[in-house]
Amino acid sequence: MRCTWTTAGKAGRRRLLAGAAAGVLAYASAAQAQSGADPAAGPQADTPPVEAPSSPDPGASADKRQVFLPADFARYAPKNALDMLQQVPGFSIRESEQLRGLGQATGNVLFNGNRPANKSDFLTTILQRIPAATVIRIEIVDGATLDIPGLSGQVANVVFEANQLSGQFSWKPQFRSHYTDPLFTRGDISVTGRAGTIEYEAALNNDDSSRSGAGGPTLIYDGAGAITQRREDIWTSNYDSPKLSGKLTWDGPGSSVGHLNAHYQRIYSTYREDGLRVSPGLPDEVRTVRENADSWNYEVGGDYEFGLGPGKLKAIGLRRFNHEPFSQTVVSRFADGSTDIGDRFVQTGDLGETIARGEYDWAMLGGDWQLSAEAAFNTLDNVAGLFALDPGGEFVEIPFPGGTGGVREDRYESLLSFGRPLTSTLSFQIVAGAEHSTIEQTGANGLTRSFFRPKGTLSLAWKPSDTFDASLKIRRRVLQLSFYDFLARAFLNDDNQNAGNADLRPQQDWSYEGEINKKFGPWGSQQFRFVYRDVEDYVDIVPVGDGESVGNIAKSWAAAIVSTSTIKFEPIGLAGLKLDATFVLQTSRLRDPFTGEKRQWSGFANRQADISLRYDIPASDWAIGSNASHTHYLPRYRSNQVDREWEGPWFASLFVENKDVLGLTATAGVDNVLGARSYRTRTLYSGIRGQSPVAFVEDRDRLIGPIFFFALRGNF
Numbered sequence: 001m002r003c004t005w006t007t008a009g010k011a012g013r014r015r016l017l018a019g020a021a022a023g024v025l026a027y028a029s030a031a032q033a034q035s036g037a038d039p040a041a042g043p044q045a046d047t048p049p050v051e052a053p054s055s056p057d058p059g060a061s062a063d064k065r066q067v068f069l070p071a072d073f074a075r076y077a078p079k080n081a082l083d084m085l086q087q088v089p090g091f092s093i094r095e096s097e098q099l100r101g102l103g104q105a106t107g108n109v110l111f112n113g114n115r116p117a118n119k120s121d122f123l124t125t126i127l128q129r130i131p132a133a134t135v136i137r138i139e140i141v142d143g144a145t146l147d148i149p150g151l152s153g154q155v156a157n158v159v160f161e162a163n164q165l166s167g168q169f170s171w172k173p174q175f176r177s178h179y180t181d182p183l184f185t186r187g188d189i190s191v192t193g194r195a196g197t198i199e200y201e202a203a204l205n206n207d208d209s210s211r212s213g214a215g216g217p218t219l220i221y222d223g224a225g226a227i228t229q230r231r232e233d234i235w236t237s238n239y240d241s242p243k244l245s246g247k248l249t250w251d252g253p254g255s256s257v258g259h260l261n262a263h264y265q266r267i268y269s270t271y272r273e274d275g276l277r278v279s280p281g282l283p284d285e286v287r288t289v290r291e292n293a294d295s296w297n298y299e300v301g302g303d304y305e306f307g308l309g310p311g312k313l314k315a316i317g318l319r320r321f322n323h324e325p326f327s328q329t330v331v332s333r334f335a336d337g338s339t340d341i342g343d344r345f346v347q348t349g350d351l352g353e354t355i356a357r358g359e360y361d362w363a364m365l366g367g368d369w370q371l372s373a374e375a376a377f378n379t380l381d382n383v384a385g386l387f388a389l390d391p392g393g394e395f396v397e398i399p400f401p402g403g404t405g406g407v408r409e410d411r412y413e414s415l416l417s418f419g420r421p422l423t424s425t426l427s428f429q430i431v432a433g434a435e436h437s438t439i440e441q442t443g444a445n446g447l448t449r450s451f452f453r454p455k456g457t458l459s460l461a462w463k464p465s466d467t468f469d470a471s472l473k474i475r476r477r478v479l480q481l482s483f484y485d486f487l488a489r490a491f492l493n494d495d496n497q498n499a500g501n502a503d504l505r506p507q508q509d510w511s512y513e514g515e516i517n518k519k520f521g522p523w524g525s526q527q528f529r530f531v532y533r534d535v536e537d538y539v540d541i542v543p544v545g546d547g548e549s550v551g552n553i554a555k556s557w558a559a560a561i562v563s564t565s566t567i568k569f570e571p572i573g574l575a576g577l578k579l580d581a582t583f584v585l586q587t588s589r590l591r592d593p594f595t596g597e598k599r600q601w602s603g604f605a606n607r608q609a610d611i612s613l614r615y616d617i618p619a620s621d622w623a624i625g626s627n628a629s630h631t632h633y634l635p636r637y638r639s640n641q642v643d644r645e646w647e648g649p650w651f652a653s654l655f656v657e658n659k660d661v662l663g664l665t666a667t668a669g670v671d672n673v674l675g676a677r678s679y680r681t682r683t684l685y686s687g688i689r690g691q692s693p694v695a696f697v698e699d700r701d702r703l704i705g706p707i708f709f710f711a712l713r714g715n716f
Contacts, residue, residue: 066140066466070132075616077659079168079713081135081158082127085109089566090517090525091140091154092582095123100411100480100506101376102316102357104150104431104457108143110157115148117303117316118261119353121245127158129190129203129245131168131715134160142471144461145427147361147368149417152429152459152473153515153529162199167191170713172207178705179213179236186210199249209240214678216702223694233275233702235289240268256306262299269293273493283336289493290329297322311362311369322351330492331389342389345490347403349382351483367420372433373413380407380483386490402488402500405443409483412436415455425464431457435478441486447502453478467519475511481539485550494682496638499547507552509535524566524578531560540602541638542593548639556590558601576616576623584608594639595690603636623657628674640689643682647704651676664714671707678702 068088078084085093096107096116105115109123116126136159143151171187190203215234222228245263252258273289301318326349331342357374384403387395415433422428433455440448455476463469481504488500514530535556542551562584569577586608588601600606607630614625629651635644655669680700685692 068138068140070135070137073132077665078132079170079665079715080128080132081130081138081160082124084132084135085127085138085156085158088138088140088156089568090519090527090564091156092527092564093123093127093156094153100435100478101355101374101413102318103374103413104415105143105148106150108151108153108155110146110148110155112159113157114259117259117318118263118299118301119318120263120265120297120299120320125205125207128168128188128205128207129192129201130158130160131162131166131190131192133166133715134162134192136160142427142461142463142469144419144429144459144471144473145421147370147419149370149372149415149419149429149431150457152461152513153471154469154517154527162192162194162201165191165193166715168713168715170207170711172709172711174211174710175708176211176213176705177707178703179215179234180211181236181238183209183211185240185242197251199251201247203245204242205245206240206242210237212237212239214702214704216677216700218680218698218700218702221697221699223696228696229277229279231275231277233273235271235273237271238268239270240266242266252304252306254307255312256304258302258304260302262301264298265296267293267295267297269295283334283338285332285334287330287332291327293324293326295322295324308360309362310364311360314359314361316355316357316359318353318355320353322349324349324351328490328492329395339391340389340393342395343490343492344387344389344395345384345492346387347382347384347489349380349484352379353377365418365420367418370415370417372415372417374411376409376411376413378407378409378411378483380486382406382484382487384487384489400488400490401443402445403490405441405446405487405500407442407483407486408440410438413455417457419459425462427461429457429459431455441502443487445500445502449503451505453508467521469517471515473511473513475513477509477511479507479509479539481506482550485539488549494643497547498541498549499544501542501544501549501551504539504550505537505552507535507537507539509533522568522571524568526566527562527564529560529562529564531558531562533558538590538601540590540593543639551593553590553593556588556601558586558588558604560584560586575618578614580612580614582608582610592637594637594688597690599637600634602634604634605631606634607632621659623659624655625657626652626654628652637689640687640692640695641682641684642689643680645680645682647678648676650674661712664712667709667711667713669709671709672704673706676704678704 073084073087076083076087085091094108107123109127111126139157139159141155141157143153143155146155167190169187169189173186174183185206186209188203188205188207190201192201213236218231218233219227220229243263243265247259247261250258271291275287277285277287297320299320303314303316305312305314327344327346329342329344331340333340354377355374357372359370359372361368361370382405384400385397386400387397390396413433413435415431417429417431419427419429434453435455436452438448438450455478457473457475459471459473461471486500486502486504489498491497512532516528517525519525535558536554537552538556539550540553541548542553544551563582565581567579584607586604586606588604589598590601592599610629612625612627614623616623630648633644633646635642651672652674653669653671654673655667657665657667659665680698682698684695686695
């Protein structure tokens with residue numbers, strides 16, 4: 001893992017924090033760079049403006065739903081549905097979990113009562129593409145009361161209709177003081193409209209673009225604590241991922257409706273690192289690292305729902321494909337003219353997924369039923385090579401048979417669900433079924449295996465009043481594997497290698513999730529989420545043959561508490577002042593596969609915080625604010641090393657915003673005002689860690705520096 005920031009802005013940071021209970025819970029957390037959160041962009045770039053001194057309050061309640069109308073958000077002058085939903089008190093967007101196939105719904109946002117029929121878009125990205133002028137209302141309801149299996153806790157249903165051509169856009173450049181190129185390419189534009197019974201949408205989005213970098217010293221100590229090498233490194237990374245997408249909605253005869261969506265995306269990703277290494281008694285070493293991960297992908301999907309017999313049938317199809325070349329080259333040159341040394345790792349992976357799913361819904365016995373069946377076919381074809389630099393300056397291939405091969409999985413799933421109210425305040429939903437899958441690996445150590453796994457969910461929702469609700473969900477889950485983990489892989493920058501593992505299995509767990517929501521009228525709201533996961537086949541680095549690779553640990557567990565608060569200060573006379581805060585505490589436990597000791601999950605984020613203060617100056621177009629965020633990561637483990645990498649300790653930003661600059665919203669600010677840095681402490685042992693002497697300790701401290709950002713957002 002290398003520290004680099006992507007640029008999802010406020011939406012990305014909320015994905016990281018509000019979804020932390022799911023992420024603990026899904027796989028070892030990555031750094032902010034890899035999770036999609038962006039301290040660099042600052043939350044202000046995507047924060048909606050304010051025009052009036054009052055905050056939106058829940059509108060009319062119908063059937064235990066809170067209804068927010070466009071007038072409730074007028075003071076924010078929202079440009080899109082994301083701007084509106086982010087201002088609903090106490091609601092946090094929770095992204096869909098990356099489970100196998102399409103499966104049950106897991107995200108907490110619906111669109112005209114439906115879950116998204118694609119897998120590649122974040123909910124925040126879809127919300128950004130819906131102009132505010134097309135939103136009719138936003139409904140907040142407990143998911144267990146709906147007829148969509150898998151939902152629980154607070155769910156937002158965004159009801160919208162595009163009756164005429166409209167659109168929205170944003171441009172969000174960024175400039176850093178050190179090491180990086182300026183970022184001019186981050187932004188998005190989308191249009192929606194209607195022609196007869198066809199509603200259409202088109203968008204171009206590059207919001208995840210970034211320019212990242214850091215530089216500074218690294219000290220290498222021997223086992224006795226003496227400095228053996230001094231390093232000075234500078235790295236920079238450029239990333240752009242423009243995505244062209246489109247969607248058609250057909251309002252067919254009667255109650256029938258169809259959707260067709262597609263996207264094509266190019267990814268341009270480069271990384272370069274230049275360093276000087278000085279060791280007593282040895283020639284100075286100039287070391288360069290170059291990486292390229294330019295790739296492309298597409299997705300085509302759709303669904304059609306129509307009345308059939310006593311209910312309705314929805315047919316869903318999806319096809320997506322990723323072409324993912326990657327290369328990494330590390331070369332060292334010496335001041336005394338010694339022969340250069342170097343290595344190169346290359347691979348090209350082609351990933352495909354095809355899904356066919358059917359859902360039949362009907363009402364019976366006072367409740368809602370659904371029978372679903374799904375077939376999913378996933379493939380990976382990968383060609384990898386390892387090369388060494390010869391004395392003549394040419395890279396010569398060396399044997400690396402475990403890196404080339406293919407993986408296939410054919411999976412079939414069927415689920416039956418039933419949900420109904422038990423009383424006027426209590427509802428339940430139950431889902432039961434199973435999946436059968438066959439996984440085949442080709443290439444070195446090829447293997448074919450078949451599995452049968454039960455799956456299901458039990459959800460309860462209790463809403464005794466308009467200001468309080470609680471929910472409980474118990475799930476049996478099967479997570480998605482990365483097919484690359486079946487194959488061998490070299491990590492040249494840290495001199496590590498995975499051997500590949502044909503016996504890799506997907507993680508399964510029993511998940512227990514509770515949510516409590518309390519509204520305090522004009523003062524704001526409070527939400528608590530509690531999550532516990534009892535995990536089988538947890539995915540981590542384990543012994544494989546004579547080496548190590550990604551594999552499974554039989555038993556482990558993880559737990560999280562997530563607090564989300566909105567505090568409004570209007571009752572004490574401070575109109576326009578609002579505090580949003582999210583705090584996450586997580587813990588986990590497993591038995592280390594190398595040492596037998598009990599420890600937490602590798603790379604686990606055991607505490608997180610995000611605090612935003614915004615003041616919209618009454619009777620003006622101006623707003624000011626600040627944000628502070630913190631994430632504490634635990635070490636990652638391999639057989640012979642303990643590696644902790646993090647950025648911080650705190651990121652903080654300041655911004656100023658005007659909501660009417662020639663009809664646009666303009667935001668400017670500076671991030672990293674507290675001087676957060678990039679750190680790494682890696683301890684390498686001569687053999688199995690904890691049982692062998694320390695070979696060396698790597699202690700890194702790199703400068704990031706201030707980050708200046710600007711944003712223009714508008715409608716047309």
